[in-house]
Amino acid sequence: MTATGAEPRQEGSLLLDDQLCFALYAASRAVTARYRPLLDELGLTYPQYLVMLVLWEQDSVSVRDLGTALQLESSTLSPLLKRLEAHGLLRRERRAEDERSVAIRLTETGARLRERARTVPVAIGDAMGLTREQDATAKQLLRLLTANVSED
Amino acid sequence: MTATGAEPRQEGSLLLDDQLCFALYAASRAVTARYRPLLDELGLTYPQYLVMLVLWEQDSVSVRDLGTALQLESSTLSPLLKRLEAHGLLRRERRAEDERSVAIRLTETGARLRERARTVPVAIGDAMGLTREQDATAKQLLRLLTANVSED
DNA sequence: CGCCATTTAGTCGTGCGCAACTTATTAGTG
DNA sequence: CACTAATAAGTTGCGCACGACTAAATGGCG
Numbered sequence A, B: 001m002t003a004t005g006a007e008p009r010q011e012g013s014l015l016l017d018d019q020l021c022f023a024l025y026a027a028s029r030a031v032t033a034r035y036r037p038l039l040d041e042l043g044l045t046y047p048q049y050l051v052m053l054v055l056w057e058q059d060s061v062s063v064r065d066l067g068t069a070l071q072l073e074s075s076t077l078s079p080l081l082k083r084l085e086a087h088g089l090l091r092r093e094r095r096a097e098d099e100r101s102v103a104i105r106l107t108e109t110g111a112r113l114r115e116r117a118r119t120v121p122v123a124i125g126d127a128m129g130l131t132r133e134q135d136a137t138a139k140q141l142l143r144l145l146t147a148n149v150s151e152d
Numbered sequence C: 001c002g003c004c005a006t007t008t009a010g011t012c013g014t015g016c017g018c019a020a021c022t023t024a025t026t027a028g029t030g
Numbered sequence D: 001c002a003c004t005a006a007t008a009a010g011t012t013g014c015g016c017a018c019g020a021c022t023a024a025a026t027g028g029c030g
Helices: A020-042 A046-057 A063-070 A074-086 A108-117 A119-128 A132-149 B020-042 B046-057 B063-070 B074-086 B108-117 B119-128 B132-149
Strands: A090-094 A102-106 B090-094 B102-106
Touching: A020 A046, A020 A108, A020 A119, A020 B020, A020 B046, A020 B132, A046 A063, A046 A074, A046 A102, A046 A108, A046 B020, A063 A074, A063 A102, A074 A090, A102 A108, A108 A119, A119 B132, A132 B020, A132 B119, A132 B132, B020 B046, B020 B108, B020 B119, B046 B063, B046 B074, B046 B102, B046 B108, B063 B074, B063 B102, B074 B090, B102 B108, B108 B119
Parallel strands: none
Antiparallel strands: A090 A102, B090 B102
């Protein structure tokens, strides 16, 4: 893939459309918006869906583990998990070994939801309309960017 | 750039780390977090900064124009613009030609802030640590993705 | 002209996302 | 062992983001 630079590439431009950050911000919201109708049918928001992805991979994780996986603070996760618990998808219980920690476990309902969610990544993949290579390149660049920007 | 696919590339994976959407979500928040201390000094949040970028390009735009440029709803912009007005950076006045429309104009303070903001894109560019080509490729892919996903 | 559909901002309610802080528990040090 | 530092989860306050809705103004059509 070649960079077809139809861009005024001066280093410190203040033009909105020169900013990678804006492309990122717009893309992220556009993708989330595309997820919304699909996730509505599952009764999930997008961040809730991400939490469920983690739990479907590995049941019984701590709030801390979720925070590490999703890069979210407990101040974001705690209320979100409460809502998922209220919807009957998971249970929260203090660990006996360490009373500070809370184990998040799927309920039967939560575990079963996985089957209904299987179609979601496929539908989104279609909508994104990237080739396999573009998808891989994008992921790679986004991870590099995240790593660089998260330093110190 | 080659796609070094150390990925389990099955089409409909439910693994968090296979999802482009998560890479996007994480990158967007990481970049915004990197902006935060810089923008704090200007007294701006990240979305407020984006609004200012538009206004520094073209003074006197409508709420609708801002919404088109930033892909945001009036329900997001109206309160945000009120806060910027309260901080003395802009004024909102109904247009005489069309009383439905509101013209957003920079105050002297708002216009002057541009000079202090000049260092921001440079600092962020450094922190991102992408080559020119990676930056261009990322922007290109993100725009393609946004366009595809926004269809219909 | 009169009327209705459209357009433009705006309000309201809900759910993030994060900084700053609190509380409870555990670990580590002398 | 005592005591302090750390860790884990949660609360609060604020600012987005967006859907659903409202009010006011304009455009278009008969």
